[in-house]
Every structure is written in C-alpha cells, then in structure tokens.
Amino acid sequence: MAYLSEYQYYENDGNSPSNANWGSYQYVSLKDIVNNFMLMYAGNHSLVNNEERFKVLFHAKRGIQELNYDAFKEIKILELNVSNTLKYVLPSDYVNWVRISLYQNGVLRPMSENIQTNWSDAYLQDNDANILFDINGNILKPEFSNIDYERIKGTKKSIYLNPNNPQFDGFEGYYYDGEWYFDFQVGARFGLNTETANFNPTFKIDKKSGVINFSSDMAGELCILEYVSDGMEGGDDTQISVNKLFEEYIYAYIEYSILHSKLNVQEYIVRRAQKKKSSLLRNAKIRMSNIHPSRLLMNMRGRDKWLK
C-alpha cells in the first residue's frame, strides 16, 4: 500500500467522509502487519516456516486485543441519555469501563461504582415462599425485583452521601437548582466511610445483561461512558490497526506465539522470542506514556505552593 498524498490525507481524494484519513499515519493496518510478517518473519530461511496465514492473522488479532485492553490507552467515549428505567445499554464494542460520569450543568461528575448491588433477578413466590412455575415448568419472574423497583421508583435508600442517604432524612436544608445543601456535617464527619463519601449518583454494571444500572438520581440525566474495546472494529478487517509504536511488538508477539506452540522448537529460541516480545512491550509502553519535559515542568511549578 502506498503512502497517502496530502490531498488524500486531508480530503480523502474528494470522497466522503472527507476526514476518513485524518490521523491515519499513526497507525499500521492489520493487513500490513500480516503481510509484513509473512514477508519478513516467515519463510524458508526464517524461524517461522510452513505456518498458515490464518494462524498469523489469529495471533496478530489476539495481540491487538491484548494491547487494546491496557497498553494502547485508546479510550472510546459515548454519551447517552439514561432512561427512566435507569439503564444504559453497553456499547456494542464494549469490553471494560474506564470511567463513568454524569454530565450536568457543563461539568463532568465522575460516578462511583456502587459497592453493593443495585439490581437483582427475582422469582415469583407464594405466601409460603414457594417458587411459582408455569405449566411448562419454567420459573415465573416479575418484571422487576424489589430492589430494582424501589431504585426505579426512587425510594431505595443509598449508603452513599447523596440525597437518598437516610442520614439526610428529616434534616432541614436548602434545595437549590436540583441539589440539596445542608448547614452542617461539612468537613466534620469523624469516622466517615470514605469509600461511600460521594455525593454523585452511583452505578453497578450487570455484565451478563449488558447494561449499567444507575441509582435513581440518574433518571433522564446524561451519562458519559469512557470504555475500552478490543480493537476488532466489528469484525471489519480493513479497519483494524495498531499504533506504529507497537508495530515491532506485534511482530515479536506473533513470532513468539507461533514458536512457543510449535513442535521441535528449541527452548532457547522460545525464550529468546519471549524476551524480545516482553522488552518491546515495555519500550512501547514507555513511548506511549508520553512523558514530556514540558508537562513535568508544569507540574513541578507547583512544588513551592504554600499549603494553608
């Protein structure tokens, strides 16, 4: 594949969308990676020989997935409105969350993951607590469990220091612009459980159901989800790419993955491939960390600040 001309880069050769190639120079495509590997690291005179391309492809994609989980730092961000059922369906390429925030009044307010559960399945039971079944022998289930129902209705109490916390019940305060303010207990909560000392709404992720369940104060609010994906781009091989800083690592990863599962490869060769892979990952992570002297300087300027 040839390098892009300036016109192709900025205007996508006049095609739509015009921004398709912006920033593309940072990345090397999956096709290039597999081609380069087959060309440079596999063959009659190489350690890797007589291996099918689909194996190389598999290891390349696995390597890219692993990098996406932590090393890449390529966070995807999605803003969605939380419905009245307090659910936020996870994005189709979601693998794990990084940060979930409430976006309110122009400010991002990071939320805490509830240390308790805020959702549950439930079975219908009779007065003697016997489980009820339908004629096919399947368990009957209510639409919502009690914990879900109370959360959605807004009557569930919270152990977090937000308006649903029972500690605020009965106290006088000021209600202004959708928030309660009190004249006491500010900065003087001895024995405070810092883990739950947060005013913002809370959430809990139901991974199997693929939703984030929020506390009742998130109804109708905007939620910003920062998450990581696995870089597989919905299975579109043409869209999968790797940051160039990790290119050499990916080759080393593929080589090691093949050699360590291949018969009759001497252990010292496997170890050599493993060391190469590990050191290249470290190098790439250092490069990705973007430690710039100017940024350090900015932080260091605060070193003489007086603490009152």
Place this chain on the structure above:
Amino acid sequence: MINSVRNTVLSILNKNNYGYISPSDFNLFAKQAQLDIFEDYFYQYNYNINKENARASGTGYANITKGYEESINIFSESNFLVHSSINKFFTPSPSTTNDNYYLLNRVDIYTNLRANGFTNGTGTNELIDTLTDFIASGVKAGDIVLNLTDNTSSEVVSVATNVLTIDDDIFVLGDEFSVYSGSDISEAERVSQSKISLLNSSLLTAPSNTFPVYTQEEPYLYMFPKTINSYGAVKCQYIRYPKDPKWTYVALSGGEPSFNASSPDYQDFEIPISDEPTLVLKILQYAGMSIREVAATQFGQSLENLETQKER
C-alpha cells in the same frame, strides 16, 4: 534441443549395432524423461533450501537454488480462473486455461470492482461503453479489464469518459465486461477441507476480502468469503506441466526419417539446455529396456547417478 538429444541417444544406441528406436518410441521416452527431470526440480529446490539453512550453500554463481527457481519458473503461468457458479472456480485445465497445472502457487483475489456493463461500440484495443463513465467510476491505468463473454483479460492503458484504451484487442460489440482495480489485491490462502468449517465459524479468522481463503476439490477451487463469485475476481499463478515433446519428421530419406522443426505439432523440450545430458541418459535407460539392451540402461543409470552425486 530435441533433435540433438535424439541424435545423441541414437548415436549411443547404435554403437556396436545395439539397436534403433522409432520416432514414436523416442517421443514417449522423451516425455517420461522430461517429466522425471521436471519433478526432480522441486526436490532439488527443497534440498538446496535445506542446504542454505544449514549454511552449506553460497551466493552469486554458487546460488544453486536460484538456478532451480529459474528452471521451475519456465513453467509458471498466470491466468484468471474461469467461474463456474457461486464461489466455485475451475482449476487450470486444457479446456479453461489451455494447460494442466502441477501446483497452484498463488491465488490472487481482485476485490475492488470498479465498473461493469456491455460494450456498445468497437475500436481496436478499446473498450467502449457510452453508458458508463469510467472516470467517475475511478478506473485508472493498470486496472484489469475482463471480457466475461469469452473469458479473456487485458490491462487499462488510458482512460477517457466512455472509452478505455487497453493492452489487447479483446472486445467486439455487445460483449459483457468488468473492470477491477489492479491495485486492490488480496492473496487467498489454501486451507484444508478439515479446517474450512472451523475457519468460517471463527470470529477472529473468518475469511474476509482482506484475508480470503480457498479449498480445493477437483476440478474446482471454492473461494471464501462466498462474495468472491465472478470471473475476474480470481487470478492464479501456477506451475504447469511441460508440454509433451515431439520430434517431428518429413518423409524418409535413405531409410531415415528427416527432422522437421516447422511441423505444426513440433514441440521441443522445455527444460533448460543444461539438462540435456540428463535427458539423454534417462531416455537411454528407457530405450535400453525397450531394445533389451541392459548395457545401455546400465550406462544411463551409472552416469546419471554420478551426475547426481556431483551436484550434491
């Protein structure tokens, strides 16, 4: 070369009046001998690769592997495979590509169809279709043009709005054509029958236009993904078998057939001249058996063994 080989063989056979082989017998033995040598190229190539890996081989004039590669490449052909149905394409054969293949070396997939239609005009080395805007379709010089009516192909030399100038004169009025990008090519990988189902159901390695695969079930190649389904999408580079050598002659003169190289069915050996001694020795072995002259066979065998040992 064929006449020289025959003369040498006859010269050896005639020593001490051992015997004589007819032109038709010679042609049969010559075919066997050439096939023998042809197949041996691949074993020799592999042997020399192993020698290279053992650091027991040189470069430059000492690069024996290169010589074998060149010998094999004499039989290399590249042709678009004729489409059968859905994702089925015919393997190279006398009825589709005019030759039999020994092995399929590379199968390329053209993934970007730029234009297709029917010609509604004619011109020498031109494809004319006033209903298609070739420039707007993105057709560029170097793209591949295919005649779907008679399964021929050519390359775009220059592009005008409704006319493509192409390398060969392959179109007449009303021919169906398609134009593929000459640069969007993916190489398809052969996978075994036992793997294809697993591969198709794998999320990570399922065949795609970027990484296509194929399976083989004579006389077809089955392409995956199945969207690869038209003539022009699959081009194959393969090694064909050598053509059968044929020593042709005109009327007998003095009891001897006289060699005629201009006969329509004349076919010389296709292997390099450097293999002439081996050819002679191999034909001698067959001929020796034919005329029940063990000495000729043994002579051929011993010299061939000697030659093989020297080339190691």
